[in-house]
Amino acid sequence: MFSRLKALIFKELLAILRDKRSRLLLVVPPLAQMIIFSFAATLEVKNVEIGILNNDRGQASHELAQRFHGAPTFRHITYLGGVEEIAALIDSQKAILVVHIASDFSRKVEAGVPAEVQFILDGRRSNAAQIVQGYAARIVNQFNGTQPVELVPRNWFNPNLSYIWHTVPSLIGILSTLSGLIVTGLSVARERELGTFDQLLVSPLKPFEILLGKTIPSFFLAWAEGLLILGVAIFVFRVPFNGSVLLLIGGLSVFLLAIVGVGLFISALAKTQQQAVLGAFVFMVPAMLMSGFATPVENMPPWLQVVAEGNPLKHFMIIIKGVFLKDMPPALVAANAWPILVIALFTLGGASWLFRSRLE
Amino acid sequence: MNSGSLRRMRGLIRKEMAQVVRDPSSILIAFVLPAVLLFLFGYGVSLDANNVKIAVVLEDASPEAQSLAVAFKNSKYFGTRLGRDRRQFEEDLVAGKLRGMVVVPATFTETLRSDNASTAIQVIADGSEPNTASFVHNYVQGVFGNWLIQQSFDVGRPEAVAPRVAIETRVWFNPELQSRWFLLPGSIAIIMTIIGTLLTALVVAREWARGTMEALMATPIGIVELLVGKLMPYYLLGMGSMAVCVVASVTIFDLPFRGSVFALVFVSSIFLIAMLALGLLISTVSKNQFVASQIALVVGFLPSFLLSGFVFEIGSMPVPIQNLTRIIPARYFVTCLQTIFLAGDIRSVLLSNTAALAIIATVLMVLVARKTNKRLD
Numbered sequence: 185m186f187s188r189l190k191a192l193i194f195k196e197l198l199a200i201l202r203d204k205r206s207r208l209l210l211v212v213p214p215l216a217q218m219i220i221f222s223f224a225a226t227l228e229v230k231n232v233e234i235g236i237l238n239n240d241r242g243q244a245s246h247e248l249a250q251r252f253h254g255a256p257t258f259r260h261i262t263y264l265g266g267v268e269e270i271a272a273l274i275d276s277q278k279a280i281l282v283v284h285i286a287s288d289f290s291r292k293v294e295a296g297v298p299a300e301v302q303f304i305l306d307g308r309r310s311n312a313a314q315i316v317q318g319y320a321a322r323i324v325n326q327f328n329g330t331q332p333v334e335l336v337p338r339n340w341f342n343p344n345l346s347y348i349w350h351t352v353p354s355l356i357g358i359l360s361t362l363s364g365l366i367v368t369g370l371s372v373a374r375e376r377e378l379g380t381f382d383q384l385l386v387s388p389l390k391p392f393e394i395l396l397g398k399t400i401p402s403f404f405l406a407w408a409e410g411l412l413i414l415g416v417a418i419f420v421f422r423v424p425f426n427g428s429v430l431l432l433i434g435g436l437s438v439f440l441l442a443i444v445g446v447g448l449f450i451s452a453l454a455k456t457q458q459q460a461v462l463g464a465f466v467f468m469v470p471a472m473l474m475s476g477f478a479t480p481v482e483n484m485p486p487w488l489q490v491v492a493e494g495n496p497l498k499h500f501m502i503i504i505k506g507v508f509l510k511d512m513p514p515a516l517v518a519a520n521a522w523p524i525l526v527i528a529l530f531t532l533g534g535a536s537w538l539f540r541s542r543l544e
Numbered sequence: 545m546n547s548g549s550l551r552r553m554r555g556l557i558r559k560e561m562a563q564v565v566r567d568p569s570s571i572l573i574a575f576v577l578p579a580v581l582l583f584l585f586g587y588g589v590s591l592d593a594n595n596v597k598i599a600v601v602l603e604d605a606s607p608e609a610q611s612l613a614v615a616f617k618n619s620k621y622f623g624t625r626l627g628r629d630r631r632q633f634e635e636d637l638v639a640g641k642l643r644g645m646v647v648v649p650a651t652f653t654e655t656l657r658s659d660n661a662s663t664a665i666q667v668i669a670d671g672s673e674p675n676t677a678s679f680v681h682n683y684v685q686g687v688f689g690n691w692l693i694q695q696s697f698d699v700g701r702p703e704a705v706a707p708r709v710a711i712e713t714r715v716w717f718n719p720e721l722q723s724r725w726f727l728l729p730g731s732i733a734i735i736m737t738i739i740g741t742l743l744t745a746l747v748v749a750r751e752w753a754r755g756t757m758e759a760l761m762a763t764p765i766g767i768v769e770l771l772v773g774k775l776m777p778y779y780l781l782g783m784g785s786m787a788v789c790v791v792a793s794v795t796i797f798d799l800p801f802r803g804s805v806f807a808l809v810f811v812s813s814i815f816l817i818a819m820l821a822l823g824l825l826i827s828t829v830s831k832n833q834f835v836a837s838q839i840a841l842v843v844g845f846l847p848s849f850l851l852s853g854f855v856f857e858i859g860s861m862p863v864p865i866q867n868l869t870r871i872i873p874a875r876y877f878v879t880c881l882q883t884i885f886l887a888g889d890i891r892s893v894l895l896s897n898t899a900a901l902a903i904i905a906t907v908l909m910v911l912v913a914r915k916t917n918k919r920l921d
Contacts, residue, residue, distance in 0.1 A: 205830070217846060223865050224850045227591075227675045230860040248709075274716060276892040277879070289709075299709050307718025308882045310726040311591045311675075312857055318682055321711055328708050334662050335688060337681040340637065342671025350674050459569055462577075465742065469581060469845070473588040478855050480676055482597070482643075483590040502640050509672045510638045519639070 188389055192397030196371060200405065210367075214359045214409055218416055221355055225478075226347040229315040232257055235279040237264040242290020248301070251323050252283060257316075270304060280306045281316050341509040349424070352417045353508040354477045357439075357500050359413055361471060364406030364440050365464040368447025371398050373460035395448070395536050403444045410436050417508075427507035431517050435503040438524050442496040445531025452538040471497045496527045552765050556773030564777050573743055574781040578735050578788045585731035586797045589855070591723035593679045597623045598644040599633040604652040608695070612648060612665075615691040621683045637670055644669040644680035717802075717886040728799050729881035730854030732789045733874045734845070736812070739785045740819025741844035743778050744827065767913055775820050782816040783809075793885075803884035811884070811898050815877045818905035821912050822873075828915045848874035876900045 201207050236252060238245050253261060262279055264270065273279045284302040292299035301324055305313040342349045375381035384394055414432070418425050450463035474481065474488070475497040481489060492498050502520045506512030564570045600616050602609050616624045625642075627633060636642040647666040649655075655664040667684045669677035718725045751757040760770065790808070793799040822844070850856060851865070852874035858866055869875050876897040883893045 220865060220868065221846070221850045223862050224869075225856050226860050227856060228860045229857055232859065272892075275887060275890045277883075293708055296708075301709055301711050303711060303713045305713065305715045307715040307721060308726060308886050309857075310715075310718050310721045310723050311855075313715060313718075314721055315678070317713060324709055324711055335665065335667055335681070335685050336662060337667060337669070339669050339671035339677050342674065342677075345671055345674040345677055347674055350672060456569075462569060462573065462742070465738070465845075466577070466580075469738070470584050470588070472849075473584050476673075478849075479589050479591050480593070480673060482595070483593055484588055488587050505672050506638065506640070512638060516635075516639050 188387075189393050189397055189400075192384075192389060192393065193401050196397060196401035197405075199371075199374075200367065200401070210363065210405065210409065211412070214363060214413055215416065217359060218352075218355055218413055219420075222348055222352050222421060225351040225355075227311060228345075228347055229312045229319075230257060231259040232281070232312075232316055232319075233260045233262070233279050234258050234316070234320075235262040235264050235270070235273045235282040236285070237267065237270060237282060238285045239287040240285050240289040242294070244290040244293040244299075245285045246290075248285065248289075248324070248327050249283075251327055252320070255319065255323060257319050274304060274306050277306065277308075280309060280313055281320060283320065348421060349509060350505070352421045352423045353504045354475075354501055356410065356413050356417055357475065357497055357504050358472055358477060360406055360410035360436070360440065361443055361497055362468060363409045364402065364443040365447045365450075365468060366461070367405050368398070368402035368444050369450045369454070369460040369464040371402060372448070372451035373454045373457045376455060377457050391540050392536070395539055398451070399444055399448060399532070402447060403440055406440050406444065407437065410440065423508060425508055426511040428514075431512070431514060432504065432507045435500060435507070435517060435521055435524075438521050438528060439496055439500040439503075442524050442528035442531055445528055445533075445535055446496075448535035449531055449538060452535055452542055471495050474498060475501050477501065493523065494527065496524045499524050549766065549769055552763075553769045553773045556760075556765060556769065557776050560774060560777040564781060570743065570781065573739060574785050575788055578739055578785040579792060581735045581738070582728075582731065582789050582792050583796075585735070586724065586728060586793070589727050589731065591675070591727070591855070593676055594621060595623045596621060596643050596676060596680055596683070597625070597641065598646060598680060598684075599625045599627055599636070599642050601627050601630045601633065601645060601647045603628065603630075603650045604648050606653045608656065609648045609652050611695075612688070612691055615687055615694075616646065619683070619687050621679075622687075637668075640670070640672075642670070643673060643676050644684070646684055724797060725799060725886060726882065727855060728793050728797055729885045730852065730878045732786070732793065733815075733852060733877040733881055734848050734854055735789055736782065736786060736815065736877070737819055737848040737874050738845050740778075740782055740816055741823040741826065743781060744774075744820050744823030767916055770916070771824070771909070771913060774824065775817070778820050778823075779813075779816060782820065783812065786812050786816070799885055801885055802888040804889050807889045807894060808884050811877070811880045811894065811901070814898055814901045814905055815873060815880075818873045818901055818908055821905060821908035824912045825908055825915065828912060847872050851875065852878045854878050870900075871904070873901055873904050 200210070234252070236249050238249050252258060262273060264273065264282070267284075270282050270284070274282060282304040284304060286300060286302070289299045289301070303317060303320055305317055307313055339345055372381065375384065389397070411433075414436075417423050446467055447464065450460055450467065454460040454463055472478075474484070474492040474495050481492050481498060484492065499520045503512070503517055506516065506520070598616070600613050602613055613624075613626055616622055617626070625633070630645065630647055633642055633645055637645060645668045647668070649666065652664055655661060665688065667681060669680040671677050715721055751760070765773070790801070794801050848854070851858075851869045851872045853869070854874070858869050858875070861869070880894055880897045880901075883890050887893075
């Protein structure tokens with residue numbers, strides 16, 4: 185049995201690695217994506233363009249406008265001449281915020297009467313607008329000098345709230361999902377389409393052996409890719425790696441078992457390579473959306489959070505970020521790994537069942 | 545274009561149409577997939593942190609500390625747990641079950657009355673989720689600030705905190721700052737990127753794999769006719785997907801639609817043509833489906849997700865990457881859709897972005913025509 189299995193594994197690896205383009209596609213895109221996306225995935229708001237409409241000629245309004253001018257977040261400030269220019273500036277997205285200072289501002293401030301400043305924000309980019317509003321409000325409060333109390337923010341695990349530290353570990357999860365799925369998903373479908381699958385069936389290989397022979401090479405390739413990306417994260421991006429490498433590799437292995445299971449499941453269902461790719465996609469997109477990568481899982485409605493429990497990537501994200509940044513103890517890694525293991529059992533079991541029922 | 549050319553084209557379109565209708569996977573891609581994706585984006589992607597889990601650690605048992613704890617309990621932004629010892633929450637912070645911790649130290653009341661009031665409480669946020677961490681800081685600051693004002697009212701010194709300058713905020717286009725309104729138009733752009741590239745990339749690659757593309761090449765059909773004939777059915781399918789997305793967003797998710805249908809159809813058409821051309825280009829360059837699917841993923845979904853400004857801020861990216869986003873068609877489409885849905889037909893935005901899309905579409909089309917040409921001789 186082992187020699188047969190070995191031959192099949194060898195053949196599978198050859199089928200993928202022999203073609204120069206396929207070989208290149210296994211290595212280059214993940215690395216390129218890693219590098220570009222690591223810098224791209226940020227929700228920080230920097231280099232903002234704002235507008236100021238100052239209808240007041242007094243000292244106080246000038247001082248307030250100067251404070252905006254000096255703030256590093258605001259890269260470019262457009263000074264407006266009249267109320268009618270506000271709409272054009274916001275509409276054309278040349279400014280996300282317009283600060284409107286009314287003509288009686290300085291008089292009121294000097295008289296000790298409460299004065300008003302108006303912020304007009306572009307709600308099309310709601311997240312950025314909210315953050316910019318926060319910055320601007322802080323500037324006004326500093327001008328006030330009566331800000332009740334400015335708390336000192338403190339962050340564990342990522343003191344400067346660097347997005348790279350958040351994104352790079354997440355990308356390890358996403359990119360290894362992608363390669364694991366595609367490699368596995370296509371391995372059976374390609375044979376079906378080429379008609380060589382029937383040849384496999386008439387060979388002395390048992391269905392179980394065929395399944396293993398398909399699983400092991402895909403798992404191995406995805407695993408190698410995961411480690412490669414991990415290496416880039418640690419040595420190129422210098423994301424602090426506080427936890428244990430062994431725990432992470434253990435987590436990665438369990439996770440890839442689940443993913444390969446999904447890939448095989450799709451393979452067993454798909455009749456053509458096109459359907460296999462489509463299937464991989466249909467799994468990949470929701471898995472990514474519900475993983476906590478772009479937006480946190482806890483923002484989703486409760487019923488969808490229940491659905492997300494079935495997403496192996498969601499659990500793996502907790503492990504990978506935990507091990508990287510939080511030095512997650514083994515008990516917690518295990519607590520997040522067992523759901524993945526259950527999912528893996530389901531996907532692998534389901535795939536082998538489907539395989540067998542399709543073969544008979 | 546003479547009548548023969550028209551006839552040939554019609555024949556090809558009919559053949560492609562029949563192929564589309566008979567292949568359940570094309571229907572699946574064009575109508576079911578966008579509906580499912582929109583549903584997922586609509587519910588699954590949200591930046592509205594409404595129930596952030598934090599712990600309030602009361603090391604001080606004074607009535608003031610108790611009243612502050614109640615203020616946190618009552619905040620709709622937080623799901624607050626109370627405790628006396630910070631160690632009991634540290635593990636939950638590592639596990640991700642808490643996103644922040646507010647420590648009210650034993651010296652709370654004392655510090656509050658001193659000049660050093662900003663150290664009265666400590667806020668610790670989970671930095672592994674940077675966006676949520678910022679929310680935690682801002683909301684804690686807000687709750688604490690309001691509580692202080694309330695306190696000074698209670699002791700009868702309102703003037704101590706009354707601000708000299710009050711801020712009046714108006715948010716245009718999205719008054720409640722719902723992140724869904726901002727994310728849904730972008731989601732549609734991403735869904736359409738997926739549909740557009742996937743449809744053509746896979747379908748045409750299959751023709752190469754089966755050798756039927758060569759058969760087509762052997763017919764008297766010209767290159768332009770071939771391209772139009774190939775693209776037309778998928779264009780119609782793509783517009784169908786677009787309609788599914790738009791109708792679902794407006795009806796299910798209550799997304800406002802303030803622009804005109806004409807502008808929407810116009811911009812979407814140009815974007816879709818660019819995407820279909822991209823799909824054709826991918827499948828022409830790589831006859832192998834494995835390669836085609838990989839490239840489609842690489843150039844289609846992930847860049848449009850990450851580099852289009854759909855959720856991540858382009859202005860905050862490093863300059864080389866900002867420049868890279870300029871060749872991502874989804875970037876222009878995201879801006880157009882956000883404007884059409886939320887703001888209306890604003891010409892300055894729509895024209896410049898559509899022009900950029902048109903340039904990309906033209907370049908891609910020329911590339912496709914040249915690549916396909918080479919195979920003919």
